[in-house]
Structure formats: structure tokens, C-alpha cells
Amino acid sequence: MLAALLLALAACVSKQEPAAKNTLVVGMELAYPPFEMTDEKGTPKGISVDLANELGKALGKKVVIQNTAFDGLIPALKTGKIDLIISSMTITDERRQSVDFSDPYLSTxxxxxxxxxxxxxxxxxxxxxxxxxxxxxxxxxxxxxxxxxxxxxxxxxxxxxxxxxxxxxxxxxxxxxxxxxxxxxxxxxxxxxxxxxxxxxxEKWGIALRKGDTQLKERINRFLGTFREQGGFERLGDSWLREQKATFKELKYPFFF
Missing domain, CATH: 3.40.190.10 (Periplasmic binding protein-like II)
Structure with missing residues (x-):
């Protein structure tokens, strides 16, 4: 009976693994428009949401957005509740002690x-x-x-x-x-x-991931490079930040992406 129970549990785990592998849980605080926010129905939207969805397409994974308070994002990542953080997070030496970061994708x-x-x-x-x-x-x-x-x-x-x-x-x-x-x-x-x-x-923003997840980090960096080369960030800026781009150009401040 014990052997049968163990086999049944193993089968359940085996069935669950593909779903987990095909899902990318992205943590962000949905309270920072126009980067991270929700629409009138409570659906996540914004620049970071669009970026996460584009990353999911590149990795062949379904993206699930996990709304998390900003100061709880790194703990959630470290404990495995989320796979990545895309939440306008600045790359700092202090945060690097706890998590790894992708190449920067935005300067501010x-x-x-x-x-x-x-x-x-x-x-x-x-x-x-x-x-x-x-x-x-x-x-x-x-x-x-x-x-x-x-x-x-x-x-x-x-x-x-x-x-x-x-x-x-x-x-x-x-x-x-x-x-x-x-x-x-x-x-x-x-x-x-x-x-x-x-x-x-x-400051520079990056995508945060668990330490030692080298393969995923390399894939994310390849995506960011390709997305930039293909004008993806320029399109995000035009879609969400057209007025800000014009204002910052007038003030002679460098614009972000």
C-alpha cells in the first residue's frame, strides 16, 4: 500500500511539473502607473505588464502577474512564490546581495x-x-x-x-x-x-531573479537585447509615455529607455 501511495504521489508531481515549467510568475506592485497598474476591471496593465508578456512570448511561457507590495517582492522571489520581479526596480549593490539582476533596461x-x-x-x-x-x-x-x-x-x-x-x-x-x-x-x-x-x-532598472539562475538570466538578457534592437522599447515609450518623452526632450534630460 505504501509503495502504491508513493507511485500515485510521484504521478501527481509528474503531471504538475509541465504546467509549472510553462508558467512564468512575475511579481510587481500594481500601484505605479503607467508602469504597473490595473484597469477598471482590475486587470493588470502598463509598461511592465507589456514587457512581461513580451518576455513570456520569447520564453514560450504563460505569464501570471502576482500583485505584491514593493517591499515584499524580494522576499517573495527568494521563497519561490514568484519567478521574476518586473516592477520598476532599481539595481543596487544592496539588492544584489539577495537577488540577481538582468542587464539594465531603463535609466532614470x-x-x-x-x-x-x-x-x-x-x-x-x-x-x-x-x-x-x-x-x-x-x-x-x-x-x-x-x-x-x-x-x-x-x-x-x-x-x-x-x-x-x-x-x-x-x-x-x-x-x-x-x-x-x-x-x-x-x-x-x-x-x-x-x-x-x-x-x-x-539609477538603472533591471529584472530581478533568484541568485544562481544563470540560464534564465542569459535568456532574459538575450530577449532584452533583441527587444531593444527591434524597437520594442521605443514602441512602449510611444504608447505609454509620448507626452513625457516630449517634455524631457524639451528640458534636455535623457529619456529613460
Whole structure:
């Protein structure tokens, strides 16, 4: 009976393996438009979703998007709950201690959203007593503020929208975040905020995967190279970021992809 039970279990495992191998579970926080978000029906959409689906086609796998809080993405990857992270994640030495990254696919930088009448002109104006700086938990803005702002009060929040609201309401003097989001948040709050888009720290985004998954990393890098050569990133930019591309060109800032 024991032998029969073991054979039955082995058969079940054997039947499940192909499905697992044909599925790519991609983790992302669906709260970062236009990169990661949902439509009115709750369906994932955005630049990262399109990129994940293109990667799935190249690898011959069905893509499943797993919505996960940003600071929970790396733990989910390490414990095998997801296979990859495509969530506007900056490549950092600290994160490289836990996960591997693909070649970079996007360049951006940290900048500031400040109050409309604020005297702040650059990052150099922040590290002073009486200044409150909002950051989103787990981001490189959070890391930067923790390491470099010794005199200002650093307000750590779970959501981007909450950090923006602190600036809008005058409760925070600045919000440290990436250029694209800062531009978008300023557009939504022109009457109460200013965007200081000149980056004070350059960053690159990559696809994160488990350490030692060399074969998958090589396949992802080949996909990224081919996708770029065939104009895939240019098409994503035109589809989702046409206005931002024009604005950044006018400001003479390099544009991302």
C-alpha cells in the first residue's frame, strides 16, 4: 500500500511539473502607473505588464502577474512564490546581495516633488532641522534619505499617493522619488507643487531573479537585447509615455529607455 501511495504521489508531481515549467510568475506592485497598474476591471496593465508578456512570448511561457507590495517582492522571489520581479526596480549593490539582476533596461534618477511656494531648489536644501522629507518605504529614495539626511525628519510611508499628499497639504517639504513619477505627480497637482526634475542620483532598472539562475538570466538578457534592437522599447515609450518623452526632450534630460 505504501509503495502504491508513493507511485500515485510521484504521478501527481509528474503531471504538475509541465504546467509549472510553462508558467512564468512575475511579481510587481500594481500601484505605479503607467508602469504597473490595473484597469477598471482590475486587470493588470502598463509598461511592465507589456514587457512581461513580451518576455513570456520569447520564453514560450504563460505569464501570471502576482500583485505584491514593493517591499515584499524580494522576499517573495527568494521563497519561490514568484519567478521574476518586473516592477520598476532599481539595481543596487544592496539588492544584489539577495537577488540577481538582468542587464539594465531603463535609466532614470531620483529627484524632488516640493511645495509650490517652497524655497527648496535642490537636494542640498533638504538636510536641515525643521525640514520634513517624505519617502516611500523600500525604495531607493528611502535608502538615500536614511543614509544622507541626518538633520531633516524623514517620513516613511507605504504608498506613493500618501507621500504626494503630504507635500500637497504642506505637511512635508519634499518627496524623493524617480523622475517619471515626480513629473506625473506634479501634473496632477500643479497648483500646489513643483517638480525639480534634474536628478541628483542616476539609477538603472533591471529584472530581478533568484541568485544562481544563470540560464534564465542569459535568456532574459538575450530577449532584452533583441527587444531593444527591434524597437520594442521605443514602441512602449510611444504608447505609454509620448507626452513625457516630449517634455524631457524639451528640458534636455535623457529619456529613460
Amino acid at each position: 534618477g531620483l529627484c524632488l516633488l516640493v511645495g509650490k511656494t517652497s524655497p527648496i531648489k535642490s537636494i542640498d536644501d533638504l538636510d536641515k532641522p525643521g525640514v520634513t522629507v517624505a519617502v516611500k518605504k523600500g525604495t531607493t529614495g528611502h535608502t538615500y534619505a536614511t543614509r544622507n539626511l541626518k538633520n531633516a525628519k524623514v517620513l516613511v510611508l507605504d504608498k506613493e499617493a500618501a507621500a504626494v499628499l503630504e507635500v500637497v497639504q504642506g505637511k512635508a517639504d519634499a518627496f524623493i522619488y524617480d523622475q517619471m513619477s515626480t513629473y506625473t505627480n506634479w501634473k496632477k497637482n500643479r497648483e500646489t507643487t513643483r517638480a525639480l526634475l534634474n536628478p541628483f542620483q542616476q
